[in-house]
Amino acid sequence: MAHFDLLLRGGTVHTPGGPVATSIGVTGGRIAELGVDGDAGMVIDCTGLDIMPGVIDSQVHFREPGLEHKEDLESGSRSAVLGGVTAVFEMPNTKPNTDTAEALADKLKRAHHRMWCDHAFYVGATAANAEALAELERIPGAAGVKIFMGASTGDLLVSDDGNLARVLASGRRRVAIHAEDEPRMNARVDERVPGDPSSHPVWRDDESAMLATRRILRLARAAGRRIHILHISTPAEFALIAQNKDIASCEVTPQHLTMAAEDVYPRLGTFAQMNPPIRSAAHRDGLWYWLNQGVPDVLGSDHAPHTREEKAKPYPQSPSGMPGVQTLLPLLLDHVAAGRLSFQRLIELTSAGPQRVFGLVGKGRIAAGYDADFTVVDRKARWTVEEDWLASRCGWSPFTGMTLTGRPVGTIVRGNRVMWEGALADSAVGEPIRFESTAF
Helix, strand or coil: CEEEEEEEECCEEEECCEEEECCEEEECCEEEEECCCEEEEEEEECCCCEEEECEEEEEECCCCCCCCCCCCHHHHHHHHHHCCEEEEEECCCCCCCCCCHHHHHHHHHHHCCCCCCEEEEEEECCCCCHHHHHHHCCCCCEEEEEEECCCCCHHHECCCHHHHHHHHCCCCCCEEEECCCHHHHHHCHHHCECCEHHHHHHHCCHHHHHHHHHHHHHHHHHHCCCEEECCCCCHHHHHHHHCCCCCEEEEECHHHHHCCHHHHHHHHHHHHCCCCCCCCHHHHHHHHHHHHCCCCCEECCCECCCCHHHHCCCCCCCCCCECCCCCHHHHHHHHHHCCCCCHHHHHHHHHHHHHHHHCECCCCCCCCCCECCEEEEEEEEEEECCHHHCCCCCCCCCCCCCEEEEEEEEEEECCEEEEECCEECCCCCCCECCEHHHCC
16 A cells, blocks of 8 residues: 555545546655555545645735835745645845845745745846846746836836847746836826826826837847736737737736726725726726636736735825735635636636746646645635735735635645645745756
């Protein structure tokens, strides 16, 4: 009889071939065998539960170093695993920016076994480091390069075509893009109405998103560089990206799929403010249309916490961004329960999709030899998002009070049960994610 470190029994396992009622044996942090029995150091009964490949959130801002009053690597990753997320890509707009080898090494050192989930860190593109990016993107633990075309300040803003072309010419990995057009937003700044956050999507309008997306697609094609466009908020962008899938992958967020301007600005005010903005119900419906056309490659949370005091400032002094890593999977499971999304498509967007787009090693599917990363969910559970469940240091969520169907029960990272029924393990085990492009 086989002996395993961990054995999951009784669940519905979602394999590349589809769902199957089977067991999973884990040895040395990797999947050893499916459909076997034996003894194990730990046996988990998953009767009545679904076992997904570990959910990967490829866009989070965990604010460390420099902004730890909002979040840090420990609290952000604790929030992640409580929400069923097994791995994250963290963004470079910290203090200092993650734009040098030394800054990346510092983040990796801070994260090691302080973060509850596996992790990688983006290197921020600047005019100053453009020629160094080809080397920086190859450092193990780097998620790649991130460009802010708008919605950033200081060195991390790269808004002109000349410097964008320099960045795209340096390196080979897929480049992540925040696509909002800085010149158009600067020209429209008077569209902001003081005290009225519903003017946020008027200022940062559809055309500011489309202009930037059109520009970066043109520049990427000229450079022969693949890009990944983050948090798409307009149907027109998806229509354009659909014609350019040879060079562009893209992301959609649960916020843009769930919220509509007509409801959230009157109800939540500045707490609904993010970049790119929450737009109309018609926009939201259009995003669902393109999701069902298969255009988005991944779902990311764009977890971007600020304190209550910061968010409560009058618009436009209030900062943009909201927490989301802990509610990413619960919101999507609720959309599955409502029939808007198939469970198989959810899996594709949160595991197989990130693996394919970013070239992850050993992650993204339940198959022998892969990392034993599992997200265990109860698709029938009906529950309400309460503030005391939230682990983010910011302490709030725009989704508090929502009643959802489907919840994460367990989070297993490389065979370590880091969360089960809301209880955390004794210690964090997060390690850097491995990528095909930096494996050797």
